[in-house]
Amino acid sequence: MKSIEELMAIKAKMQDKMSVRKAEGETRIVVGMATCGIAAGARPVLNAFVEDIAAEGLTDRVTVTQTGCIGICQYEPVVEVFEKDGQKTTYVKMTAEKAKEVVEKHIKGGKPVVEYTIGAAKL
């Protein structure tokens, strides 16, 4: 069983890392989690971002948060990426697989995945 001792070990390990947090400024990944988003599959998308950002060791400069309805229900699951320079990219009809690609190409590589953006969806 995942024990309290293991949780204590996580706590001890994280303590040192906490002080260096958020030094570089932040990129924010925001996932729409209202009824329409949840029904369309936002939960696995959110979890894919949370797990992938951690697996890639990006938690010190990228945060993943949830929001309510973004207002474009027909495009759910919707994800917005805000960069530290203020630039915003809106991804639509997301899946866990697409989320991994966005982390790889956009968050790590610096190039938005244009074919998953709202601009491409509207064409």
Added chain:
Amino acid sequence: MDEFSLYVLDIVNNSTRAGARNIRIFLREEGDDLYFTVEDDGCGMSEEQLARLRDPFFTTRKTRKVGLGVPFLVMLAEMTGGWVKIASKQAAGEGEDHGTKLEAKFGLHHVDFLPLGDLCGTVTTLIQGAPDTDFLYLHTRGEKQVRLDTKELRQVLGDLSLAEPEVLAWIRENLAEQYEQMNQV
């Protein structure tokens, strides 16, 4: 929505959006019945809001004109021979208690009921979305239970956030192991 756990996520999100500091989620299986209860200490609703809650055209959100969460839950409950009851209290003055209690019953083995789905995913998603809120989650089936209390975890974690991915992974695995034991015959 094709899993019951997604209804739980959506309904409990109403409580976090109402500014609740403490949320208690109970799932209780009794024979053919499933009881689902959510208690929060959020802002509560007025009599008028409460009266209109089952109407899909009532919402206080600004981005969309329809509120679907509660009507969806009512539909699923009634389709499976159950019901939804909601009681709520807005704070009358400073320090007055306030909050909402939603209780629902579903026919667990009714043809129109859904798989329970990924309840572990729902609980971790709720905690990730509101890491400063305290959640008590208790799912009982006969003598067996799955239980998580974030107040207890916070005693270990101190000021370390529950939203840390390592902590969320621990929570998810802990719940999954509890469910494995519950599902053993």
